[in-house]
Amino acid sequence: xxxxxxxxxxxxxxxxxxxxxxxxxxxxxxxxxxxxxxxxxxxxxxxxxxxxxxxxxxxxxxxxxxxxxxxxxxxxxxxxxxxxxxxxxxxxxxxxxxxxxxxxxxxxxxxxxxxxxxxxxxxxxxxxxxxxxxxxxxxxxxxxxxx
Amino acid sequence: xxxxxxxxxxxxxxxxxxxxxxxxxxxxxxxxxxxxxxxxxxxxxxxxxxxxxxxxxxxxxxxxxxxxxxxxxxxxxxxxxxxxxxxxxxxxxxxxxxxxxxxxxxxxxxxxxxxxxxxxxxxxxxxxxxxxxxxxxxxxxxxxxxxxxxxxxxxxxxxxxxxxxxxxxxxxxxxxxxxxxxxxxxxxxxxxxxxxxxx
Numbered sequence: 113x114x115x116x117x118x119x120x121x122x123x124x125x126x127x128x129x130x131x132x133x134x135x136x137x138x139x140x141x142x143x144x145x146x147x148x149x150x151x152x153x154x155x156x157x158x159x160x161x162x163x164x165x166x167x168x169x170x171x172x173x174x175x176x177x178x179x180x181x182x183x184x185x186x187x188x189x190x191x192x193x194x195x196x197x198x199x200x201x202x203x204x205x206x207x208x209x210x211x212x213x214x215x216x217x218x219x220x221x222x223x224x225x226x227x228x229x230x231x232x233x234x235x236x237x238x239x240x241x242x243x244x245x246x247x248x249x250x251x252x253x254x255x256x257x258x259x
Numbered sequence: 260x261x262x263x264x265x266x267x268x269x270x271x272x273x274x275x276x277x278x279x280x281x282x283x284x285x286x287x288x289x290x291x292x293x294x295x296x297x298x299x300x301x302x303x304x305x306x307x308x309x310x311x312x313x314x315x316x317x318x319x320x321x322x323x324x325x326x327x328x329x330x331x332x333x334x335x336x337x338x339x340x341x342x343x344x345x346x347x348x349x350x351x352x353x354x355x356x357x358x359x360x361x362x363x364x365x366x367x368x369x370x371x372x373x374x375x376x377x378x379x380x381x382x383x384x385x386x387x388x389x390x391x392x393x394x395x396x397x398x399x400x401x402x403x404x405x406x407x408x409x410x411x412x413x414x415x416x417x418x419x420x421x422x423x424x425x426x427x428x429x430x431x432x433x434x435x436x437x438x439x440x441x442x443x444x445x446x447x448x449x450x451x452x453x454x455x456x457x458x
Contacts, residue, residue: 172280172281172368202276204348209309210305215331216310235275237280239368242370245451248447251370252447254342254345255339255440256440259437
């Protein structure tokens with residue numbers, strides 16, 4: 113009895129850009145990112161459903177608590193207080209999200225609010241830094257110093 | 260008597276934060292992105308949840324992509340303090356081999372990208388290579404030497420990936436700090452050449 117191997121699955125249209133290496137072994141399916149169910153928390157309740165303004169705060173944006181924020185910390189709601197307490201030293205938005213186990217988008221909204229209320233200073237990254245020769249040379253020197 | 264709030268905190272808060280710059284660490288699932296970040300980062304890699312826009316491969320024609328959607332994914336990152344006023348962040352793209360992803364959130368404003376490749380599963384990195392080519396971000400393809408082995412020689416890999424001769428193709432060891440440092444320096448060289456040429 114002859115047995116035909118199953119046809120390889122069709123590549124999606126448009127995927128012909130780099131077709132040279134058809135894999136003969138199907139890569140293991142990627143495990144589902146195990147975050148779906150943590151949505152049980154409904155993270156956007158924390159922001160009252162607001163998602164606006166998140167594009168303006170890049171993930172590497174540096175955040176520092178202001179004097180006013182420190183004074184007002186006790187009166188703030190849990191997550192807001194956590195952020196204000198955490199940012200005595202400058203931290204990036206990404207680090208805040210990781211430290212407090214909050215969704216990045218939630219942190220962006222909360223940081224935006226806290227900044228509007230004067231509790232946080234937000235230092236948006238300099239968009240030109242990544243193409244600035246002097247900055248790049250400093251990064252190169254810094255990396256070379258790593259032993 | 261309660262003591263006054265710590266004066267140290269006041270000092271720290273007045274310190275100007277460092278200028279952040281970032282490099283994207285991309286590649287398929289399980290190629291060693293988090294390992295590479297962890298080898299050189301001064302903090303253990305942190306994980307945060309973020310939204311990514313997923314789309315089918317070959318997305319020149321976005322209007323015909325029915326599968327485009329937003330998914331929440333886990334993203335790993337680390338950082339290196341360059342000096343007191345400059346901090347380098349390394350953001351690992353969430354590993355996805357079957358889909359292209361819009362990593363705009365990570366890639367916009369980045370110095371460049373390191374695309375990590377497992378030479379046994381080359382096509383896992385196609386989405387990353389496609390994405391950075393289209394975005395015009397400087398990038399370097401780095402073959403991770405799993406157990407010191409690379410399954411194909413570099414010219415074959417370059418041919419298979421169909422990358423331009425000007426794109427550096429290197430091998431490195433994601434577990435080795437200095438090897439990761441050198442790979443990042445190749446990304447920096449690319450970015451510097453681009454910056455000097457006035458983009």
